[in-house]
Amino acid sequence: MKRIIYLSVVAALCAGGCDAHRHDEHEHENEHAHEASAAHTDEIIFPAEQAARTDFAVVTVGRQSFNETIACSGTLQEAQTGRSVVASPVGGKVLFAGDWLEGAAVRAGETLFHIDTKSFAGGDAAAKARARYEQARAEYERVAALNEAQVASLKEREAARTEYENAAAEYAPFMSGSDAGITVVSPQAGCITALAVRSGEYVEAGAELAVVSDRRRMRLAADVPQRYGDRLHGKLDASFTVAGGKNYRLSEWNGTLVAVGKSAAAATIPVVFEFDNPDDLVSGAFVEVVLLGAPLRDKIVLPLEAVTESQGLYYVYIQLDEEGYLRREVKLGGSDGRNVIVESGLQAGERVVTRGAVQVKMAAASGAIPHGHSHNH
Numbered sequence: 001m002k003r004i005i006y007l008s009v010v011a012a013l014c015a016g017g018c019d020a021h022r023h024d025e026h027e028h029e030n031e032h033a034h035e036a037s038a039a040h041t042d043e044i045i046f047p048a049e050q051a052a053r054t055d056f057a058v059v060t061v062g063r064q065s066f067n068e069t070i071a072c073s074g075t076l077q078e079a080q081t082g083r084s085v086v087a088s089p090v091g092g093k094v095l096f097a098g099d100w101l102e103g104a105a106v107r108a109g110e111t112l113f114h115i116d117t118k119s120f121a122g123g124d125a126a127a128k129a130r131a132r133y134e135q136a137r138a139e140y141e142r143v144a145a146l147n148e149a150q151v152a153s154l155k156e157r158e159a160a161r162t163e164y165e166n167a168a169a170e171y172a173p174f175m176s177g178s179d180a181g182i183t184v185v186s187p188q189a190g191c192i193t194a195l196a197v198r199s200g201e202y203v204e205a206g207a208e209l210a211v212v213s214d215r216r217r218m219r220l221a222a223d224v225p226q227r228y229g230d231r232l233h234g235k236l237d238a239s240f241t242v243a244g245g246k247n248y249r250l251s252e253w254n255g256t257l258v259a260v261g262k263s264a265a266a267a268t269i270p271v272v273f274e275f276d277n278p279d280d281l282v283s284g285a286f287v288e289v290v291l292l293g294a295p296l297r298d299k300i301v302l303p304l305e306a307v308t309e310s311q312g313l314y315y316v317y318i319q320l321d322e323e324g325y326l327r328r329e330v331k332l333g334g335s336d337g338r339n340v341i342v343e344s345g346l347q348a349g350e351r352v353v354t355r356g357a358v359q360v361k362m363a364a365a366s367g368a369i370p371h372g373h374s375h376n377h
Contacts, residue, residue, distance in 0.1 A: 044317070044325040044364040056356035058319050062348050066299045066341055067237070067292040069334035070228045072268075074240060074289040076281055079217035079274050084187045086210045088203045092117040095181060096199040103193075103282065106186040106212060113209055114181035129171040136160075136167035190214040193283055218277045219258070220250065222289040223268040232260050237292040238273055239337040242285060247337040250275045290337050299333075300342045306354040307332065307340060308361050316342070317360045319351040325360050 088094070092115040098104075100112065143160040146152035194211035197203060220240055224232065236257050239249045249255075255275035263269070271291065307330070308315050318326045333341030346352065353360055 042326055043320065044327065044360055045323055046325055046360050046363045048322050050359075050363075051356065054356050054359050056359065057354050058351050059354050060349060060351050061300055061302065061342075061346060063298045064301055065295040065297050066301050066334075066339070067336060068231070068294050068296050069336055070224060070231060070291040070293065071335075072222050072224050072289050072291065074220055074222035074287055076240075076283055076285045076287060077219040077221055078193055078211075078213050078215070078283045079219050082188075082190070082214040082216050083193075084190075084212050085208055086112060086184060086186065086212060088113075088115055088184065088205060088207045088209055090115055090117055090182055091203060091205045092181065094197050094199060094201050094203055094209065097183075100192055100195065100210070102195055103191055105191045106189065108186060108189045110186045111183055112186055112192075113184040115184060115203075116181035118181075129167075133167040133171035136164040140164035184209065186212050188212055188214060213283075215277050215280060215283075217274055218281055218283070220255075220273045220275065220287070220289065222271045222273075222291060224271050224291065225268055226266070228291075229269055231293055232269065232271060232291075234294065236271070238271075238289060239292065240287040240289045241337050242281070242287055246279075248275075248278060249336075249338075253278050288337070290335065292336055296341075300346055300348060301339050302342055302346075302352060303354050304335065304338060304340050306352060306357055308357050315361075316346060317353040317357050319353065325353065327361075327364065 095114040095116055097111040097113055106112065140157075140160040140163070143152050143157050147154060147157040190212045192210050193213045193215070196208045196210060203209070220238060222238065237249070237251045237255070239247055241247045250273050253275040255273050258272040258274050259270070260272075261270040302316065306316055308317075314330055314332055315327050316330050318328050320326055328345055330345030331343045333343045335341070
């Protein structure tokens, strides 16, 4: 009797255990089903034939070196080389020889201005210079003849020659004159990068009228916050982005570091580069600057176009299979204007959309799963 009771208890326990095991298995299966369902919900379908019709690329990310970055602002300036200042040779009223504006292209020797000396205070400067020149020339010729006849001394002859040469130099600018006035031409080919006068304005001799530059070389003047002063050493490169989003890397345009400021009183440190002008850039433009310093190793780096933004958060798109993608939030680090460090949210070996991320983002709006698409990932 005791044996029968014992066996009954054992059988009951076994039956309960089997039921519990089946219950656990059922719950486990439900969890997997829930996870799979969530994955399916987040998945974005972007058909392969649609990707083939767009500028689309997916790469397997790895770790690499990336330069440390310092973001700041800056301006584009003319380089000192290839730059000529056009000055007025005489005093007078400036008359423009054309409808000149800053940025206008000019040829070497092209007439830019006429200087009207007749209406200048003090009388006609051209007539005065000519009278002095002719008088000095006549006097020199007279003294030279007397010196040949041993009547005038060599000292008198040299004094007369010096006066004649000075008068000739004063009169020389007026020799190129016309009815419109003294002609002022461009000393080189290039463009007018600065106009210092208006037509009809009176100027003194030697006054700046314009600046002509060939613009083959430009300067980038970056204003770097003082807190980065200890990082402004060694070999520095830089990139800048103009209005419209185009980015330029100075090292790709024969860029060189010209100067690093030393003042500790100012809020920023001036850092100046020179580079070949790639696209006829204009002086005075404000740009976004990134200084590139020492290399940082073992970083995950993506092109900026691989990242999308929504409400202040940043995302990339992971490829799951040929047509399946998953949006992933990431935390970003420094950027050089073209590429950016991904600090978290992405692992080496994952496949990421690097071109066409916006198209995948748009495809996410439908959420439709084409017939026959498999979710076995």
